[in-house]
Amino acid sequence: MTRHNRILLSCVYWAFVAYVFVPLILMVLMGFKDSKFIGFPIRSYTTDWYTGVLQDTETLTAFGYSVAIAVLSTVISVLVGTWIAVLLEGRKFWGRAVILGMTILPALIPGIISAIAFRIYARLLGIETGMGAIVWSHAVHNVPFVVLVVMARLSTLPKSQIEAARDLGADPLIAFLRITFPYLVPAIMGASIFCLLLSFDDFVRSFFLGGYEPTLPVLIFAKLKSGMSPEINAIATVALVLTAVIGVWAERFTRRMNKD
Amino acid sequence: MTFPASAREERGATAARDRTFWGKLSGWAPYGAALRVATASPRRQFLILAICPVIWVLTQHLGPMVQMLRVSLTDAYPVAPGTPQHFTIEHYLAFFHDPxxxxxxxxxxxxxxxxxxxxxxxxxxxxxxxxxxxxxxxxxxxxxxxxxxxxxxxxxxxxxxxxxxxxxxxxxxxxxxxxxxxxxxxxxxxxxxxxxxxxxxxxxxxxxxxxxxxxxxxxxxxxxxxxxxxxxxxxxxxxxxxxxxxxxxxxxxxxxxxxxxxxxxxxxxxxxxxxxxxxxxxxxxxxxxxxxxxxxxxxxxxxxxxxxxxxxxxxxxxxxxxxxxx
Structure with a gap:
């Protein structure tokens, strides 16, 4: 009976693996199709779509734009998120629960509502739609993830190390910079990469806060609305490979850092 | 275990003579002065730590939602300069009127x-x-x-x-x-x-x-x-x-x-x-x-x-x- 279950469940697992992988594999394959028409079967293959995309300034600009936004917003999220985490972790004070709740809030608001709220707020603050507005919205949206990851790591910091540093004459700031911060580095690295990917993949905030220049997901969306073509597959595949490789590398990296 | 404050200061003075970056930093007079002001009392130290996160969370996390709520209750947005703004719930009522x-x-x-x-x-x-x-x-x-x-x-x-x-x-x-x-x-x-x-x-x-x-x-x-x-x-x-x-x-x-x-x-x-x-x-x-x-x-x-x-x-x-x- 148990063996039966086991076999059945492993079939379900592999079916699920197929469900998450097959659509992506098919999409990658379609980018090599030697025809403008999207659809199966694929009779002959070509790499023309890729060479075309790598020479297309529109795509390359969008790609660079997305990367710049991801990096800038991540720097802000990590700075602010780490600061909030240091304030909240292991400290009891009046209003802590409220601040924690508000910190998590951006992660819980459904995408479209968050995008609209940022759009309205950007006007209040006088931020023009475009790169600045996108960076700002991504930064705010990603702060909760940094806070959660850094708080988890901070809770495992041995308090005796800080006490030892203080006893040896370090002031609070130096104790933080030389003991706490190095201890947090793995968490901060992990959170940064998570933020980079979230920002790079984000569509809805970039779409509502963007100016005339599209980010990569917005560009793919715009192209899709005017019709499917293997060119889009080539662009999407480049984005896919990049994000998947960074994601897997980050996963391994943080795992190894946490083990040390 | 903590040492008495006098022992701490004495060690701090030793550290100040260090040639390392951190030693130089803690020996640097403006830094020491700023630190003394900042850490004069635990209360002040906490306030300095808390002020930025609290402002950020209030203005950036809560702010957009509050502003959205405010805009949803006004008759027109953005307002033309000089025209008065009225509060209204007509936008909420509009939701129920139209399938x-x-x-x-x-x-x-x-x-x-x-x-x-x-x-x-x-x-x-x-x-x-x-x-x-x-x-x-x-x-x-x-x-x-x-x-x-x-x-x-x-x-x-x-x-x-x-x-x-x-x-x-x-x-x-x-x-x-x-x-x-x-x-x-x-x-x-x-x-x-x-x-x-x-x-x-x-x-x-x-x-x-x-x-x-x-x-x-x-x-x-x-x-x-x-x-x-x-x-x-x-x-x-x-x-x-x-x-x-x-x-x-x-x-x-x-x-x-x-x-x-x-x-x-x-x-x-x-x-x-x-x-x-x-x-x-x-x-x-x-x-x-x-x-x-x-x-x-x-x-x-x-x-x-x-x-x-x-x-x-x-x-x-x-x-x-x-x-x-x-």
């Missing part, structure tokens, strides 16, 4: 509910298999395998589903091959294609809470139940399921909230008969700014409704949990 507004709203809520349930049914056996039937050594590997596709963005994965389900897509090709159909089934631009896409995008958010709930469950409980004569189905229903309700509850909450917020996926995978509320809301922001208050009001309605549904669901789940422990 064009509330139909997508209820569609969104019911779709999100159905998709959440589908995600739960689909991922529970997967999480169960990973947590209970795989050796701990291989567990991480098999879990990581599932995480890879989830690093890929929303738009790219939506497009992948378009290719899978299109009239000349892979599913139709296979069905034709086996001889089940002559003409392609029009999967695309229906609630079905939208469901496949949204379940695809949210499955991970269900899988991870379920997995961690199942992993915490000691195997001995199941063995004890088996010793007492419970069959496989009874064991699942009376032991495993009640003890993973917490994971189910948090997974469903997360997936429900995320599902209500999708915009691009319904636009690309859905059709005219599956317009969701996100598209309705977005419509008010594509055109001239004078419709912003209505859009803001609708966004507030949507957010409150989603929160209400998840709160009610969590209440239900916690009462189920309590009822079971009795």
């Amino acid at each position: 064009l507004f509330w139909q997508p709203f209820f569609r969104t809520l019911s779709f999100a509910g159905v998709f959440t349930f589908c995600t739960l049914v689909l991922t529970y056996p997967v999480a169960y298999f990973l947590a209970r039937h795989v050796r701990p050594k291989n567990r991480m590997l098999l879990l990581l395998l599932l995480l890879i596709p989830f690093w890929v963005g929303e738009i790219v994965r939506t497009y992948a589903i378009m290719i899978l389900l299109g009239n000349t897509g892979a599913v139709n090709l296979v069905l034709k091959w086996i001889g089940l159909i002559d003409r392609p089934i029009p999967f695309m631009y229906t609630s079905f294609s939208m469901g496949v896409g949204i379940v695809y995008l949210t499955a991970l958010y269900m899988l991870l809470p379920l997995y961690s709930a199942l992993e915490k469950l000691p195997a001995s409980l199941n063995e004890a139940a088996a010793d007492l004569g419970a069959g496989a189905w009874t064991r699942f229903r009376r032991v495993t399921l009640p003890l993973t309700l917490e994971g189910i509850s948090s997974g469903c909450t997360l997936v429900f909230l995320i599902s209500t917020g999708f915009y691009a996926t319904p636009v690309l995978l859905g059709g005219p008969s599956t317009t969701v509320f996100a598209e309705t809301i977005a419509g008010f922001f594509h055109v001239a700014g004078d419709q912003w208050p209505t859009g803001a009001a609708f966004a507030i309605i949507m957010f409150l409704a989603a929160l209400l549904v998840t709160a009610a669901f969590q209440k239900l789940m916690s009462s189920l949990r309590k009822g079971d422990s009795k």
